[in-house]
Amino acid sequence: MIKTESNAVLLKPASIKKHDRGGGASTTPLVTKGLGASVFITGYTEFAGGAKIPFHYHNCEESVMLVEGHALFDIDGQEFEVAPQDMTFIPAGVPHRFRNASDTEPMKILWIYGSPDANRTLVETGETRPIAAEHAT
Incomplete structure (x- = not known):
């Protein structure tokens, strides 16, 4: 990570x-609240052959771009x-x-959440977790 004088960051x-x-x-977190993001966060998720994630939804809008595969x-x-x-554009609260x-x-996939306080709720269990907590070290 390279941080500039103006607090811009190259990841x-x-x-x-x-x-x-x-x-x-x-998942690899990229732009996060910890870097100073106040409106959105980004990251990417890699899937091995045949992998899938469970149905879930978020408390904010999400956009996803397929980068590879x-x-x-x-x-x-x-x-x-x-x-x-x-x-894709996915409205808040829509399972996908x-x-x-x-x-x-x-x-x-590259994902962008429309809030630095984004969370994920699993449809099957109803468990809700903050996205940031998933990336805590």
Whole structure:
């Protein structure tokens, strides 16, 4: 990480600790409240072949871009194929999930939450956790 005089930051993801999400998915936080973000946070999640995350929703808007691989996006009872550079907008409170469409190739998404205090609620259990807490060291 390189911080400039004006508090701008250049992040080097290769040097940022990844956090295991289970099931073959890991997340790397990028722009966070800890860096001074006051309106949004960002990061990316990598999926091993065949990996998926459970249905969940957030307390704020989310946008996701597929950076690498081939994904399936489940929302509103529908499944959508997602190609690299496709982008989603997901309103707050809407259950969704992403799945790696390949059993062998990795997949990577870049996510942006519309609040530095974003949280994730798992549909199956109702458990809610702050996104920032998932990345605490």
